[in-house]
Amino acid sequence: MAVHAHPDDESSKGAATLARYAAEGAEVLVVTCTGGERGDVLNPALDHPRVRADLPAIRRREMAAAAEVLGVRQRFLGFTDSGLQGEGEPLPPDCFARAPMDHAAAELRAVMEEFMPHVVITYDPSGGYPHPDHVQTHRVALAAFEATAAGPWRPHKLYYQAAFAKRWFETLHEAMTDRGLESEMGAVLDDWPEWAPALEVTSRVECADYFPIRDRAFRAHATQAADDNPFFAHPRDLERAVWPTEDYVLARSRVAVALPETDLFAGIA
Numbered sequence: 001m002a003v004h005a006h007p008d009d010e011s012s013k014g015a016a017t018l019a020r021y022a023a024e025g026a027e028v029l030v031v032t033c034t035g036g037e038r039g040d041v042l043n044p045a046l047d048h049p050r051v052r053a054d055l056p057a058i059r060r061r062e063m064a065a066a067a068e069v070l071g072v073r074q075r076f077l078g079f080t081d082s083g084l085q086g087e088g089e090p091l092p093p094d095c096f097a098r099a100p101m102d103h104a105a106a107e108l109r110a111v112m113e114e115f116m117p118h119v120v121i122t123y124d125p126s127g128g129y130p131h132p133d134h135v136q137t138h139r140v141a142l143a144a145f146e147a148t149a150a151g152p153w154r155p156h157k158l159y160y161q162a163a164f165a166k167r168w169f170e171t172l173h174e175a176m177t178d179r180g181l182e183s184e185m186g187a188v189l190d191d192w193p194e195w196a197p198a199l200e201v202t203s204r205v206e207c208a209d210y211f212p213i214r215d216r217a218f219r220a221h222a223t224q225a226a227d228d229n230p231f232f233a234h235p236r237d238l239e240r241a242v243w244p245t246e247d248y249v250l251a252r253s254r255v256a257v258a259l260p261e262t263d264l265f266a267g268i269a
Contacts, residue, residue: 004032005096008225014161017205028072031111039055108140117155121160129196168247203261204260
């Protein structure tokens with residue numbers, strides 16, 4: 001089970017891992033905490049009033065299309081997108097980031113006990129980036145995982161995404177410049193945010209064969225994935241050569257493990 005904040009997060013963070021495990025026969029469920037209702041339209045070709053007026057329904061259709069590409073099941077948890085506020089702006093009163101923790105965690109725990117996942121994936125305490133819904137997703141997923149200790153089903157392991165770590169940007173930037181290619185990642189590294197954690201990766205999943213599926217899933221979120229989106233800025237053959245894994249941090253385990261891992265199901269009978 002992968003717990004994400006908005007539609008498209010599942011396709012830009014860990015999607016090749018999900019596609020690999022689904023292709024190998026695992027049941028995979030993506031839980032999307034919000035509908036992305038207050039998100040922006042990041043594809044200029046679709047940024048017009050008709051799309052913005054119908055954005056909640058469009059993002060649900062995009063999510064369904066992406067899930068089909070990945071070969072996974074998907075469920076909305078039912079909370080409303082908080083939006084991304086400017087400095088000093090308050091959160092909307094009806095948003096996910098304001099949801100009482102007991103209620104939100106109970107909703108996710110109920111899904112866990114119905115689906116009975118062996119492994120749960122979500123964000124680290126920073127949220128992966130400081131969007132209030134991402135930080136809240138971390139809190140809710142952790143609380144729900146901990147609450148299952150006394151329930152009828154106990155997931156065995158909880159992982160944090162380590163997507164887009166600084167070393168990932170550095171490695172791809174160096175590989176591109178070594179090949180004489182223009183790299184947009186130098187600017188990212190020059191302005192690396194102070195809030196970004198330096199996560200200690202414990203688990204690397206080989207999934208380069210599934211990068212094309214990942215890319216198709218992200219393109220299914222057409223309101224978010226313009227052709228010039230930075231997600232597509234580096235050559236895929238280069239990425240497969242220098243960074244063929246998606247990476248995770250083992251945050252909780254109820255089974256014995258031997259680190260580092262190459263399989264999120266390692267140690268689970």
